Amino acid sequence: MKYNILGKNIEVTKGLENAVIDKLHKLDKYFNDQTPVQVMLSVEKQRHIIEITIPFNGQILRGEIDGKDMYAIIDDAVAIIERQIVRFKNKLRRRHRGNPVSFAEDFMGVDYDDDELLKIDRKKQFAIKPMDVEEAIMQMELVGHTFFVYRDAQSEEVNVVYKRKNGTYGLIEPIVG
Structure with missing residues (x-):
């Protein structure tokens, strides 16, 4: 994957950058080497925020989380992206077959049953005025x-x-x- 790590109101030190890349390597099994990953690290008052965005072929996977410790929330943001990938794998695969910026072949070989995951639990209707x-x-x-x-x-x-x-x-x- 191709990483682009940016900071807003925070200096992205080599240690912080290495920590982010180390945690993002967990996603390597899902994507090929050409997949771009943008990471925005920011600080607002006492709140640290990490946003991970993976755009490909008109779709966007995005995970955002905040907390008091930047190093501690990196794992949580990566976990959000990983859950999205596994949950929507089959649907994303059907849309992006044969595209160079896509999922890794090893990941694509394993099937997940996504029918149960995408179930409407409740339906509402209302007049729109x-x-x-x-x-x-x-x-x-x-x-x-x-x-x-x-x-x-x-x-x-x-x-x-x-x-x-x-x-x-x-x-x-x-x-x-």
């Missing part, structure tokens, strides 16, 4: 959820507002095209 983003945020807060689906009053498109970990809000808008 037109509203603006502020009303959608208020509705989300009133029902106590971390996201809310609504139809934008201006564009008539279905949008999603969500609450981010840092307490701010995000908006997902479709791109028509």
Whole structure:
């Protein structure tokens, strides 16, 4: 794998870089040598954050975790990526067969039963009424959820507002095209 390790509000020392690469070697059995891996290490106040992103063929595997000790959370972030790989292996394999930036052949030889892993446990239906983003945020807060689906009053498109970990809000808008 090709590593790109960056730091935000933290100096990426050789020791820290070696620790990250050492832990990421656990993922070598899943990917080939050309797979890019981006690691962002950052510090916000007393919180250390590691984000591992592995983009390939339009798909993105991403693991993010925070904690008080950067060295301690590296294992957790790698474990998140590994769970995603194993859980979605068969589906990802069908989409990326024959591509040079792909999974390692040894990993592809083992089958996992992903039918049980991707099971819808509950289904909800609700009417979507037109509203603006502020009303959608208020509705989300009133029902106590971390996201809310609504139809934008201006564009008539279905949008999603969500609450981010840092307490701010995000908006997902479709791109028509």
